Amino acid sequence: MSILLWGLANDPPMAAVKEALDVLRAPYLFLDQREMAETRVTLTVGRTIAGFVECAATRLSLAEITAFYLRPYDTRRLPTVAEAGEDSQLWRHALQTDEILLAWADFADALVINRPSSSASNNSKPYQATLIEAFGFAVPDSLITTDADTVLTFRSHHRDVIYKSISGVRSIVARFTDSDKSRLADVAWCPTQFQEYVTGRDYRVHVIGDEVFACEVISEADDYRYASRGGMPVEIRRASLGSGVESRCRMLAAGLGLPVAGIDLRRTPSGRWYCFEVNPSPGFSYYEHATGQPLALSIARLLMQASPS
Secondary structure, three states: OOEEEEEOOOOHHHHHHHHHHHHOOOOEEEEEHHHHHHOEEEEEEOOOEEEEEEEOOEEEEHHHOOEEEEOOOOHHHOHHHHHHOOOOHHHHHHHHHHHHHHHHHHHOOOEEEOOHHHHHHHHOHHHHHHHHHOOOOEOOOEEEEOOHHHHHHHHHHHOOEEEEOOOOOOOOOEEOOHHHHHHHHHHHHOOEEEEEOOOOEEEEEEEEOOEEEEEEEEOOOOOHHHHHHHOOOOEEEEEOOOHHHHHHHHHHHHHOOOOEEEEEEEEOOOOOEEEEEEEOOOOOHHHHHHHOOOHHHHHHHHHHHOOOO
């Protein structure tokens, strides 16, 4: 068993998984992106795929790796790489290392949390919504447009709407209000997603292998992740979804090819379940801290259980 971790040491989810592996006394090699200059990765593709990864005087054959947990940051924005500049050897080496690891992650004979190709659906929220709906969850009626009049018509139909980005880049979900009309013309330069506002209670569900951990989120904020900016309280507590919804969450994560997933649900007062998004690289530590659910430990155990296929 050889486990490879790749990301930043101060990234809370990565730090939590490392700590859990230490508690379980599991061997692993951690590739810290801040030490990119000392990291070497080679990949040879022929009749077979071979290569190695080397860091901190440790050399590991890719064939030995049974599990890979990756949470890479945008290398180009790391201080050492950014300061070196695009014409530097470090810049070229860093991007080449990224390309090799991401390419290998897609076809590695190992458990990968999560493969880039499987994570790609989150890069287009509208596309992912079509996949989510196929697993029995409701999705909000949505509009993607660059036309201001179309937005007003959509709002008139639904009365209450929210807006957010289309891509996988995190954005703040906000309610569309009359004060937003003055800047509505800006959508002409940026396709924006508008959705009907769905009333109800939020749930974050983490699927880790076959395990399902659900959290109930109690907040009046439009986007509870940023509730503190408006001085609004948030309470997160453990929840039970019922076997039917849990089963759908497992099937959804498996159908998207995600051994680990963060699923955002909302239950309406009438008991209907909506799914807004499936996050392939969830920042689970926020929920673990609030509820005490052993999310990092569960991921660590999943990594340890992996064996080559």
